[in-house]
Amino acid sequence: MSGDMRNVIHSHETDVAIQVGVLHGDIALSGSIRPVIPRQLPMEPRWLVAREREMSELTDLLADVWPAVVIEGIGGVGKTTLALHWACQNAVRYPDGQLFADLRGFDPLGAPADPGTVLHGFLLALGVAPATIPTGVDAAAALYRTVLAERRVLIVLDNARDAGQVLPLLPGTMSCAVLVTTRNRLSWLRTQGVVSVRLETMADADARTVLERVLENEVARIDLASVTAIVRRCSGLPLALTIAAARVAEHPDFPVSELVAELDEEATRLSAFDAGDGVRSLRAVLSWSSGSLDKELIRAFRLLGAAPVTDVGVSTAAWLWSVSPRDAANTMRALEVANLVRQHRPGRFHMHDLVRLHAAELAADAESRTALRRLVDCFAYTARVADNLLYPHRYAWPPPDLPDGCDPVQLADDPAAVTWFATEHPTLIALHEAARREQWHEAVWHIAHGLDTYQYRLGLLTENVGVARLGLEAAVTIGVARLRASALRQLGRAHTRANSLAEAETCLLEALRIEEDAGFAMGRAHTHHDLQRVYCRRGRYKEALYHSQIAMRLYRAENNPVGAAHSLNAQGWLHARLGDVALALDCCKRALALHTAHGNVSGQAITSDALGRIARDAGYLDEAALHSMVAVRLARQLGNRFAEADHTEQLAAVLIGKGEYASARRLLHAAHELFVAQHRLGDAERVLNQLRTCPEVRESDHSQE
Template identity: 40%
Template structure:
């Protein structure tokens, strides 16, 4: 149960908003939540709810409201009458107001994580606290809370500026400063960010605006801190300069939770402590405790690696065969290290180089769990000697030992003493009996996995150990002369049979899930029930150690348990029951992904999926951030789901999953994943004989091929997509993207032909946004071919349409093209005006790369008009952004800023427009964005 006060007052149970009554009843709940776990006298409650307008029999009214609220509360949340008042008992962290204060307090105590903690705290705010309620007491609480929020925001800004994140912070500072024009601390932060972004004049202008506002409104001058900053900016004081923000903004903490208890392995821990440079390969049979050892040691040694800990399950022995490719792991690590997706190159070799560069001179611990072979591990080894790698595998990885100098560490079965220590740690030494515990250890064959499951069963029962030993002795599965694999299966069977029927059914169905882990809501869809009904069964499985909650709300199987669960599903459940469960699961993923995609890209043409079956509840996602977070969490699950659906005949689900997932993969630059999704979608579309689905699949493959610089493949897929597309809008999209590929190939005449075809087809389809975007592209290609007058006419017409459609992104791009046209016509003032309009819009959109791109063009225009100072200011700001993105275009801008300026940099007013004269920044990141939304006004 979660309580929201930072916005409209709301209560959520398992993520679902529940009705908590009218305004007065919500006031009572709010008054109790503000003082959660503390006594609130009835007279105080009455004052908080009514203020000076106390009605007759107010105490009785409060009692009635409390009674109705009790009917809503669940789990451990309750309202208790005590000593003339009421106490609402709940976890304070379930109340967003208290969680906010807790996170802010933690930020002061943990300086290394302060920015992340403050960002997490600020994210809790949904609007004005208790926004629909109004009493004098609530107004005071609201005012105090908003003051704490503003203080946290300013503290976070200061910390980010100290870290050199001025470019990243700039747009938000401008918006916030406009809302609080008299806040001198905020004004100083904005001035500093502007100055460090190369905008000294704008920083000084901001000071003047604040000075005049203070004089007019308050009759006061700026304080000493702001005056000092103004003086430092005027004199370009070196004290204001900071190093550029580091490439990586995050310190990853990816280790799974440590084992709840850990016993033995003293020798192995000493070996891990002693090895300082070379990788360590921990090998051993399934269930012997390799992951537990690696994770336990990693947590113990984490302080030795201040730059973070990376973890990945390489799924080398996953029963589904879905082994993780090295490139997939590298990309996940780059995301964990906070690398901007726009900076990540498309090729795997380049990504591996970036990965090693980021880790150079760092001390990072890297745990590579469940590796299949040495080839899977080698690309993931960093080049920095300060990093430590721990690999676990069922194989010894002799090749890694031989070629990379890895240290082998073979993990055997637990000794009797170690096994007894594990049981004692979980059960208490006083409960162990020599004979019974010895038999249990023997029956478990010294395997930690088996011992852990047995210990969990013992801990949940009141039976003596002798009874447990007898149960194991009489287990249904026969023992086979001490064979550990047979013994552990006997333990699985014994523990499985102790489950309640509902938990046993859930255990079996989870074995059908194709992904590496499963969320609560997905598991509920699989079982055909609600998350709240499911939780007791999940709790029973985790208590029995048949399932592990490795992240909050996300559950994972041990590989051996997954195989056993799948076997039990095929033994106990019919084909129809298993099929129905799988369809429910895929309905859940399809409809949640559909909602998430609509939030990521509201203007994208919609492919609505069929209604979900009964018992399916999609995730509740409220905004762009929640949608992106959901896709990130489910990324690998959805890839596995697409592959599984395509191979099991769920072709309609494959089509819709691919359509939704493609948006996220393009936005984050997962091009290899998009290739896999495109092939699965294409195969399903062919089986369905669905021409539209085939056209979409060819476009996914073309987009990925373009970004991977396989332009011939991209052209082939787009031509095939065009051949099968039956409706005009689909044909238009294919032509639009063919235009882009032709531009990349330098074939501007063919690009113009395809853009015109797209415009006509969008017109036939009545697709106004697409038609406007295609017309803007026509103007851009006409400009590249030198037909400047016609290009001007086309772009102006496109701009008029885009303004009617309120397409800010398309307008920004078209203004940029108009700037290019005017510059090459020799109309420098008009070019500067167009670029400034484009710049303003891209800043509003928060598009950092295109902001830099247009700043470069603006600088070129200023130089062409003999205003070298203005050119340098624009280029300097662009360089700050590009360096922050670590984009290769930064080198081009550095050349422009290097004195003396070469004459060839000056744009000749009447030079013929050609592709080479265009600043070379319309490259990878730009192309990605255009392809993602081919209906936008962006021309290239």
């Protein structure tokens, strides 16, 4: 053979072995690595609804603030859709390629992706020879940063479990950008400068748009009521909306009302969000989050499902779990890290409706029922304590015992009690109904009793009647005569406030019969006083005066000066209705002195209002205005919206009599708003009629402006 014979191999491939027959001389390999531009983004989502603000925020952050952003939120809220939509829309800004990895942080079928494995795949995609990729994560991450140092690449890391998965995959250059999606709060990444964007559920209007987009032309066949029901039950969760829409679209001949019925029933709601393929199931998606919790946290999450509420305070969680408030706060924050709850204000955590249903399904065990009973008893105790602070001047039934291991909420005074009731009223209503279902009759009665004063003050008349009815049912089942009489009296008062006077009279007469048979003098005094109010409203003033006089005698015999003051005030008003103004004023002034001496602010307000009305009818308008202004001020001080509405209307009437029309009209508008808010529509209409007849402005009004 010729001595200058050469073997030359040209290849664009790496790690390729080529076998030839016989080699003579040296082997020279020459090759080149072609530039590799990865395009790994999955297909762009077909559309994105109502995320314009978040899209704009991502653009601003990635362009001007820091090239790494975490999108966090509960399962099914649309994090991946948002990330891919932004990435595909902005891919042109990253000419050196786009990398994508599903980190499988919450995959129920396997372990989360190993960062080293992901790095190996990214480096291969960027054109690095396999033989040159280090096996250690740190070394591979260093090479990864080196390769990216002169490039503009977008990296999307979907479904991250923790910061440990993400940190090795962050580039070391500002020229690249990273989008991370996760169900957890990756707080450690924030310490590294990574910015977080929380994705919330959708408003109802946007949820409707999602349904319309998915169903396209088919939405026309769905009635508005069904669309509204589906939107309401999906609670703004995009995954739930798309599954519900898919079910409608798959069976166009089925009535949509069938799906609505499934969604309306708590027991079948989560099952309704199942597309039928075993993957697109809301229950499965939610379980991926709960399944990632450790033993203590899954127990806490499961017991949260036992509580029939979505808004939970630290004290509620502490009672439910039978731990200290400090431990409860720490556990709630850990659940917040997993995005299973959301702290919407200090110490208050919200759980999405569908997440709560998932937790409730996990809570079907004896421990959960015990936890619910403990929670009901703690709320029953606290409601009774708070109610006694709102009105300490009456006979107080002993509150139930506080369960062992539960720290009481410290309520110092009337304002603290009002604040607690305002915060926990929805929880109390839900627990009241839960206790009724479980037939915990003593707790039902205590909660009903405890809610009465607060609901009266706020003008929650429908709720007041409903709660009182449940209290009466419980008292009848318990079988104690005095409890039954008390419950009948409470229901009679609620009916009186709601202007259902026939029902009120029936309840109170039955209560009086029981109390006379049992010899309960204080109960008889209360019931006679409540009956006078009913008869007064019905215009039967002599009967009302009779009952008021009996009530006062009984109160005095029982050494109850505040009760006697209430009766005196009632008698004053009744004497005025019967034409004896002098006696009326005398009774009311003595009543006001008694209420003032015993610190009964609500009694002072009611009596001041009565004095104002009597003085107005007698033509003493200046005196009437002073009394009525005191009544309005004291009602506002107590937060008693029910009384404030009445007193405000009365003050307006006095000012009309004085010719101060501009001020009177402002008060009438305020009274109308209060009446409407309390659903006292007859009273609201009466005020509107007064506004129609009240002059707009008179010359003398200018001095009042």
